[in-house]
Amino acid sequence: MAIPSTLITLLLGMVLVLVGLWVGQNVQLLPLDASSNAPVYDSLFQVLFSIGTILFLGIVGLVLFSLVRFRRRPGDLADGVAIEGNLPLEIVWTAIPAIVVLFVGIYSYDIYERMGGMVSLNDHSAMHHSAVVMQASDSSGPTSPGSDTASSEPRVWAGIGSSGNTEGTLPVEVTAMQFAFIFHYPDGDITSGELHVPINQPVELRMKANDVIHAFWVPQFRLKQDVIPGQPTVLSFTATRAGNYPIICAELCGPYHGGMRSTVVVHEQEAFNQWFEKNAPAKPIPATVANVSLNPTA
Amino acid sequence: MTVASPTDFEPQGLQPQGWLKYFSFSLDHKVIGLQYLVTGFIFYFIGGALAGVIRTELASPISDFVSRETYNEVLTLHGTVMIFLWIVPVVNGAFGNYLIPFYVGARDMAFPRLNAVAFWLIPPAGILLIASYFVAGGAAQSGWTAYPPLSLSTPAIGQVIWILSVLLLGGSSIFGGINFIATILKLRRPGLKLMQLPMYCWAMLGTSILVVLSTPVLAGTLILLSFDIIAHTGFFNPALGGNVVVYQHLFWFYSHPAVYIMVLPAFGLVSEILPIHARKPLFGYTTMVYSILAIVVLGLIVWAHHMFTSGTPPWMRLFFTIATSFIAVPTGIKFFNWLATLWGGKLALNSAMLFSCGFIINFVFGGITGVALAQVPFDIHVHDTYFVVAHFHYIVYGGTVFVIFASVYHWYPKFTGRMLNEDLGRLHFLLTFIGFNLCFTPQHWLGLNGMPRRVAEYDPSFTTLNQVSSVGALLMAISTLPFLINVIWSAYAGEIAGDNPWNALTPEWLTASPPPVENWLGEAPLVTHPYDYGIPEGKIDLRVASGADLWFGGKR
């Protein structure tokens, strides 16, 4: 079979590509974007959506066309044409998907890096910790997993780190349990059932689970990270749009899994400071949040 | 374990004859194949009823239809039943057992007794699993993935029964896999080369390799999990110093290949069905074979893409993204080859063809969302949401189950000697196709917009689309009625099919319908060109050129 190379085919192909691009640009399937990560994600989504639309419409079109055009007419008992293969054609349709897939893979890696996915999670404690592990396997100085007294912070096993400087980052400790998230602000010693964050300031969630695996998901942030018992994880984000967004547990955690929800409230900086001051129990008024987060320990 | 020899099976007076043989420890691969098929369909209806419970619960945003515990039991049973008792036994056990001996020109499988044992492990395992619903504490509640520590803290009896049942089914699957590998590689008729085998043999060879390599890992993992539950060891219990993520790695080392165990045989079956009803050779036989092998190899090294939001380090996420994406290449080759098989053919628009084309459309859609899901950043947002539920059902229902139906329409004449009613078949297709897409397409949007999977209650703003989805599920349930009526009615009153109603060239059609014990009265035919349909291009004398022409006695 020769590759159909008529003008019509070419035009159809161009129309298909244009339709795909239009769909990717104009069909909005995603919720509101409320974090600095969301627009990055959305551009990846657009690319995938366009490629997917082109492929899907193309293949469905081919199937439907074949079903109509090549249907067997009543009384026609002949066979089709005996074509068993076409090497150039097969090379083409091996190479094109391979290139597309490679492109998508590299592009999504780039996106992932921009999201902070490739940031080393144990910058300060990684070296130290591996030493501890080695020691443990050496049996000369065994340590217990929980205490980990030698290193200042427990090992972070996974997650999305904040890129580069941690200056100005608001740390929040998240504890997930059946069936609630508890948020603790070490800087102000505030404990809350809702997550309050200021707009345009990086937030780092340090997450641990008490019982079973949970997952912290904010659809408007396009971010999710499992909260794993015994393996602390982190999730960094910067909210960019004030408002209330749902926090959803995305990992089956028991009967009330569907009810394990909370809210993240993204405040303007002013409002956040007010909230923070109002809730910080018996503490000298922190002048600004930036000051607070510079304060190394809590 | 004995070799298939004519005197070994059906010793007169010992094995029941007639319909009773389907309830016996029969060694005939055709009987075992149909045993698998019918048992599979029974569990399909049970699993479907469980899906009905889920969709009824989700018709309203609050948990009102069943209790939350029951809901989790139902979703666990639904997943387990559909995967381990319906799809895997049917696409592997049923069609594999029925067709593979024909395709290699053998009288039976390599190990008929092992074969019967493998089948007879399934009903007790299935009954055990369903029965666990009625024990104290109820059935397992931790999903078909049984992630610890949840599976360690939910009622223990149900979880242990679940493990036991899955171990039995895994054993059955491994025995079946060994049997298929031995049959395909060792029992080929003399003169039949590997590259002359029908595509389904290659698909089953690849599948069986995956079964043999990955199922034992799941078995070992579940044994460790049961230790954690019964003996209070701490392999996967963080409270005792264990590591829950190790379970996920081991589990997905099986359960991702399990997806290929479910779809590769379907690929094979479609490759058998399309050429016959398109009256054309299978396009690109060689590349089809190599893409199956590539899928097998890649399928073994992509498991951690199920764990992108879990405790996986960044480099691992990157590696598994790339590896997973590349599965799209061999899979794509297969789809383009099928399209090329259709192109220029004489397509009979019967139920088998329609279901096969439905499969192509659904699977392409599921494949596209699959490539998207392979991308870490994309997956991080939609992981464990209804987007994944929709993707998965597009692969296993829109893909494999559509092929199962296509195969039933295609091989029913061989099984019974009677044709199925085509009008009912087309109605069945229409209802299934519309119902399926109505049910699962909206779920993509739900997942993207914030509905996690495995929930009994959800944001009320999602109500409308969930109700649309539930209507689709209802339509799918209704669609089984014309199928059931057709299958039962045609068994008694269907048009007599004759030996070869489709004028096919593959060996199972070159014998009576239904075939005699030992498949052929005379010796097995040597089919070296199973897809030799079609009028050769540019050949003036049509009679001398094609094998098909000679097969039809030059009477064309």
Place this chain on the structure above:
Amino acid sequence: MTSLAPGSPNPAGAAVSAQPTSQAHGTSAHAADDHGGHVDARLFGLATFLVADGMTFAGFFAAYLTFRAVNPLPADSSYELELILPTINTALLVISSFTFHRAGSNLRSGNQSACRSWLLGTVALGVAFLAGQMVEYFNLPFGLTDNLFASTFYALTGFHGLHVTLGVICILIVWWQARQGGRISQHDHFGLEAAELYWHFVDGIWVVLYGILYLL
């Protein structure tokens, strides 16, 4: 027939009788008697099963190595084990592979009584291995649920011990069947070959296990 396929109707009785197969192209007659067509695939099947079994062990090994790499043990425990007894045990198993091999070659050369003696020798080595394993179990400073390493240790060695036990039973059955007039003889020795393949597999697994669990 709504779905009549093209082409002429089926050649009469094409598939039910043997003759048409030789007329039809693409289907030609072959060797006169393929009836039953049985190639002995039993050893091949067993080998495939052992691959599967080996994957179970591979899963356990992978789990153990991961645990060891990332999960620190509690303060009062370590990965250290006594080496003397397991090393003797390893030697016993490796020797038993040779004795089994001797048994096989004796059977094939027709010396059935020597074969049976070698088999008994293999059984003795296997039982000695199991006894050694028991002694080790009773002298270990930790129990099954003490810590992650203890649990993995017992799971791995126990699973392997189960295989050895099964192997010893199989060898005893083979020993019984290899008696004069028994099922296994110079010309029919599948049972012995199967048991031998299995035994070598179990030995091989032990060597890997020994390396990973004791030496690493």
